[in-house]
Amino acid sequence: xxxxxxxxxxxxxxxxxxxxxxxxxxxxxxxxxxxxxxxxxxxxxxxxxxxxxxxxxxxxxxxxxxxxxxxxxxxxxxxxxxxxxxxxxxxxxxxxxxxxxxxxxxxxxxxxxxxxxxxxxxxxxxxxxxxxxxxxxxxxxxxxxxxxxxxxxxxxxxxxxxxxxxxxxxxxxxxxxxxxxxxxxxxxxxxxxxxxxxxxxxxxxxxxxxxxxxxxxxxxxxxxxxxxxxxxxxxxxxxxxxxxxxxxxxxxxxxxxxxxxxxxxxxxxxxxxxxxxxxxxxxxxxxxxxxxxxxxxxxxxxxxxxxxxxxxxxxxxxxxxxxxxxxxxxxxxxxxxxxxxxxxxxxxxxxxxxxxx
Numbered sequence: 001x002x003x004x005x006x007x008x009x010x011x012x013x014x015x016x017x018x019x020x021x022x023x024x025x026x027x028x029x030x031x032x033x034x035x036x037x038x039x040x041x042x043x044x045x046x047x048x049x050x051x052x053x054x055x056x057x058x059x060x061x062x063x064x065x066x067x068x069x070x071x072x073x074x075x076x077x078x079x080x081x082x083x084x085x086x087x088x089x090x091x092x093x094x095x096x097x098x099x100x101x102x103x104x105x106x107x108x109x110x111x112x113x114x115x116x117x118x119x120x121x122x123x124x125x126x127x128x129x130x131x132x133x134x135x136x137x138x139x140x141x142x143x144x145x146x147x148x149x150x151x152x153x154x155x156x157x158x159x160x161x162x163x164x165x166x167x168x169x170x171x172x173x174x175x176x177x178x179x180x181x182x183x184x185x186x187x188x189x190x191x192x193x194x195x196x197x198x199x200x201x202x203x204x205x206x207x208x209x210x211x212x213x214x215x216x217x218x219x220x221x222x223x224x225x226x227x228x229x230x231x232x233x234x235x236x237x238x239x240x241x242x243x244x245x246x247x248x249x250x251x252x253x254x255x256x257x258x259x260x261x262x263x264x265x266x267x268x269x270x271x272x273x274x275x276x277x278x279x280x281x282x283x284x285x286x287x288x289x290x291x292x293x294x295x296x297x298x299x300x301x302x303x304x305x306x307x308x309x310x311x312x313x314x315x316x317x318x319x320x321x322x323x324x325x326x327x328x329x330x331x332x333x334x335x336x337x338x339x340x341x342x343x344x345x346x347x348x349x350x351x352x353x354x355x356x357x
Contacts, residue, residue: 001327001341002119004348005320006060006252006301007201007223008046010133011090013305021047022102025319039267043309046320048102052126054321057119058106058345060222060301061094061133063087063157065142066164074166076141083142091155094133104130107156109356116349134352136199136222139164139173146186153194159220160191161199163207171211173202174234179210192217197355200224200244201252204233212243218355219247223254223301225284230262241291248354250347252301253285257312260284271315278314278322282329285343295339299347300326 013019017038019028028044035041051059065083066076077083097103106112115132118124136159143149149160162184163173170184180188184207191198192215200221203211212219221244227235236244236251244251257276258264264274271277288298304313304320316325323344330340342350 001055001324001344003054003056003300003323004058004345005051005056005323006220006250006299006348007136007254007303007306008059008061009064009138009303009306010046010059010061011093012062012064012307013044013046014093015086015089017305019044019047022097022100023047023049025050038307040305040307040309040311043311044305045310045313045317046305048097048131049127050319050321051131052129054319054323055119055126056131056320056323057126057129058115058132058134058348060136060159061103062136062138063090063142064138064164065090066139067141067169069167072166080141080144080169084144084148087137087142091135094135098130102130104132105156106132106134107158109353112349112352112356134158136197137161138199139168139202140170140187141168143170143187146183146190149187149190149194149196153196157196159197159199159222160187161201161203161222162187162211163202163204165202171207172204173207174204176204177206178204179206184211185214188215191215195355200240200249202234205237205240208240212247218351219244219249220351221249221251221301223252223303223306225254225259225281226287228287229284230259232259234259238291241288245292245297248351250297250299250351251288252299253281253288255281255302255304255313255317256306256308257314260314266312271311271313276314277316278325279329281314282326282333285330286333295335295342296347296350298343300344 029042032042065086068076140162162171198219227237
């Protein structure tokens with residue numbers, strides 16, 4: 001089944017992890033054997049050939065560059081200007097993939113429909129089709145000024161998550177607290193003017209509710225799961241899920257084990273020992289559907305290879321192509337073919353057609 005994945009850190013993997021994503025996953029992992037600079041070395045799950053093999057023809061590809069103030073222990077850049085430069089290198093990588101025929105940017109209704117038509121053409125092998133990408137900024141720290149958002153829109157940026165982990169320049173994210181200041185509210189206003197999608201993922205609770213009060217544009221959550229099943233501020237409470245549904249949002253289901261099962265200890269827990277498989281993701285998907293009363297507000301947003309690999313994702317997933325297993329699991333839970341098509345691609349398509357129409 002054709003699949004849309006609403007969150008992949010492709011350019012981060014290419015530039016910071018030095019992975020040639022044109023290669024097979026096996027080839028990437030073979031080259032990383034013996035490396036220890038990252039915990040997920042030789043455990044990658046994502047590459048462009050694997051996306052094609054899994055019929056995942058459209059993704060939301062991120063830029064990411066965090067600014068960290070003195071005393072902030074998180075990894076990141078020491079000035080917004082450095083963070084901006086990092087994201088510009090990431091844009092250059094996406095453009096290099098376009099030049100190589102590997103990817104194509106999708107940034108409006110016309111390019112969306114053209115790309116969907118191409119991937120629906122069974123007379124052309126997937127291996128010959130470019131992967132479509134919608135450009136998103138995960139954490140807005142790298143926007144040196146509000147004016148930089150207009151510059152980013154002009155090179156194709158279509159979604160922004162104002163926060164990532166910890167305190168940010170525009171909003172506070174996971175494991176932080178506190179509302180947005182004047183600069184964050186100005187960012188929301190400019191996003192609304194440019195029709196840039198607000199990604200509610202990673203907003204701390206205070207910023208989440210404030211953002212929804214102030215932003216009247218289109219909202220999605222590219223990669224999130226349920227606080228009712230794993231109690232952590234990174235997850236959405238049922239009240240947050242209900243409000244997103246009221247705003248017409250779609251929530252992408254993530255495949256990061258610590259979000260999927262309770263009591264995960266990073267660097268120690270093992271997916272198999274914790275019984276973390278793809279069926280656990282279906283538990284979260286099903287919870288969102290029960291809160292919504294339908295299957296119209298959830299999609300795929302895996303975050304695979306988002307600074308973790310096979311050591312921290314479902315044990316029955318070797319590569320991202322194994323998303324092909326998800327429709328069968330959904331069918332076993334009683335979801336109809338129409339429901340499954342919506343969750344694999346239809347809900348994201350409806351959202352984008354509405355946002356860009």
